[in-house]
Amino acid sequence: SSDSGATWKQETPPSRSWVSVAMSTDGSRLAVAAEAGNIYLASKEGPATATVAMPSLPAGSKDVTAAPAIAGASLSATSMSCYTLTPGATTTYGPDSLTVPEQGVNLLGGIGFKLTCTDTGGTASTAVTLGAAYNDASALRVYKRSGTGPLVDITEQVTIQNETVAGATKTVIRYNLVDGGSLDEDGTADGTITDPIYIGVMNSAATTTPGAAGGSLASTGLNVYVLLALAATLLTSAAVIWRKSAKVPKRVSFR
Secondary structure: OOOOOOOOOOOOOOOOOEEEEEEOOOOOEEEEEEOOOOEEEEEOOOOEEEEEEHHHOOHHHOOOOOOHHHHOOEEEEEEOOEEEEOOOOOEEEOOOOOOOOOOOEEEEEEEEOEEEEOOOOOEEEEEEEOOOEEOOHHHEEEEEOOOOOOOEEOHHHOEEEEEEEOOEEEEEEEEEEEOOOOOOOOOOOOOEEEOOEEEEEEOOOOEEOOOOOOOEOOOOOOEHHHHHHHHHHHHHHHHHHHHHHOOOOOOOOOO
16 A cells, blocks of 8 residues: 555544554554554465365265266365355266267266355466376376356366375365456356366276376276286296197117
8 A cells, every 4th residue: 555544445433543554565464543542463364264164065066977087086176255155056967968069078077166256357276186096097087067068078168187185195175266257157257157077088098096006097997916917927828838849859878
């Protein structure tokens, strides 16, 4: 403030009759003096984070046809103003026979939620942590759906990477939401952000179970260690057959 707060709006009664206002250079701390002589100190609050785990949702908010990566996912939204998840609005979706824009993609399902903001036009940094880890994160696809409309690919608007979460490797999808922006379902800056998204994966992508030592192939379902054991058995059998079929030269003696 360049006028010691004289033009600031008084938000709550009663008026404190500020006579002097001082602020740190970075704007993170305030010191104000009232007419009665009391000095009040304040600091700028940081962003708040709202989180919800899909397994904790009530049964009526969970679609049983959603893939384990969706059913076991968690959601977090960090913001200075849009940090309240509307109660009862968070839900999981199944594939619902929806048409995927790209061939060869297996739709896992989706997550829907609504954020309430303290003001219009707010933003939120959102993270969806899947209940699985995909070796090739680039094989994932993220889609937006408005109402009953078609799926729209928004993969280029998000960041997908594997991260260590609570000691396990999981695939995390991060993106920014804006009240009234392109990812807000109603497209109106009205103090709420409605964001249903769907997630798919290329059929050939391999997954690993979070926290497990071994891997599994999505296309075959065979464990890596099982494959190694089968290979060793085949090699041993081949060696035995070769020894039995090999001709042993007769020993000749000269007297």
